Amino acid sequence: MPPSATTWHCGGPDPVSSDQRVLHTPDPAERENLATFLTHAIRLDPAAVVRMRRRGSSLVSAWVTTGFETLAVRTVTAELGVDDVTVGADSVLAGLGTGHPIDLGYSLDSAWRGALPPTDGFTHLDDVPARTLVELAERGADLAREHGGPHGPPPSLLDQSVLTVTGAEDLEVQVPMRVVFALTAMDFIPHAGEKVESHRIQPSELVRVRATRTWLRLDARYGSVARRLGGGIPLTPS
Template identity: 80%
Template sequence: MLHVADPAERENLATFLTRALRLDVAAVVRLRRRGERYVSAWVSTGFEALAVRTVLAELGVDDVTVAADTVLAGLSSGSPIDLGYSMDSAWRGALPPTDGFTHIDDVPARSLVELAERGAELAREHGSSHGPPASLLDQTVLTASADRISVQVPMRVVFALTAMDFIPHSGDKTEARRIPPTEIVRVRATNTWLRLDARYGSVARRRGGAIPLTPN
């Protein structure tokens, strides 16, 4: 069972799941208890990156994967949600750790949306029926640095962040000009994971050929 008593938290989780289902109509969500009062909901974005939002809630088990549309339908009432049968076998791969991330830099959210806009234009020009070319998705579009630590952010992670609409904006569509100049996205990393934290959620991806997070 999942119980999200606060109406605002139900709305937050419903918005998150709606965006996940927009990317994949058969999406599953992995619910994981975080402490005594919170539950983190994880989904795959289709960009080889995971998205997460944490809400104030009660979960009857420590960790379970279920159909996203089942949870979304149950959120319409304030009653505890019967999650039904678990779909743990549908989840592929591990989750990033909850601790151990190093804060690398704060990046203007508007800059990331501009990168996504330019990437979308290139995808339309050079993509196919299978979506954007892998060379575009894997291209490093941002390098965040702190002291002597450097982390590369690929386009696919930026696409995942904007596809989940985690950056606040005015209007119905995420556009760079609608993003307040003061809005930031925080870049964090471990030796093996990259994470971008925005106001409404985070995206994370394993770092291929990761640079150790230690000074040279």
């Protein structure tokens, strides 16, 4: 997904200084995109925070945690008065409904733990049918119901590698179940009907698998999920 930001109000341009924590998403479709993203994040964690980073003068990437030790991101066309800020997802969601620039208020930077993946340097390994990933999530959900406890799926299930993706020069990466769960929980794959089910996914719909030496990323039509790969070099000869 692809000079200081300027916020445009209904009455004309009103420059926003770079030290103002203001978000403006003038396009209704982009407001809806971001609102949908935040709704899914809050469904996973009612106290979710969103970390927003400015990309150039007209794009903003919104990052959230998913509860699967996997990050999720959606990039929208918007204007942000600061380079990087973390705030409550619920307050941003409420502000999007007004259609006006959102005063983000005090930052919650201390609530964000961990680093974000790099913006570039990823190797494209392969494209995987989205239906295959949803089928894996469905099987995992069945196992979680069978073997899970009051705290959710067992870590052994979440950490299990469910897909091996091999790219050029025989580089490969293991995709754990927790990343697949995060992708489907954020509803990043287009589908017919209200529920994400494998038979509702078009066979031609693909998810792109990318990786660096330390990060795995899955790019779907409506957003991406990323997870840090632990121990050594994740890209290894098959």
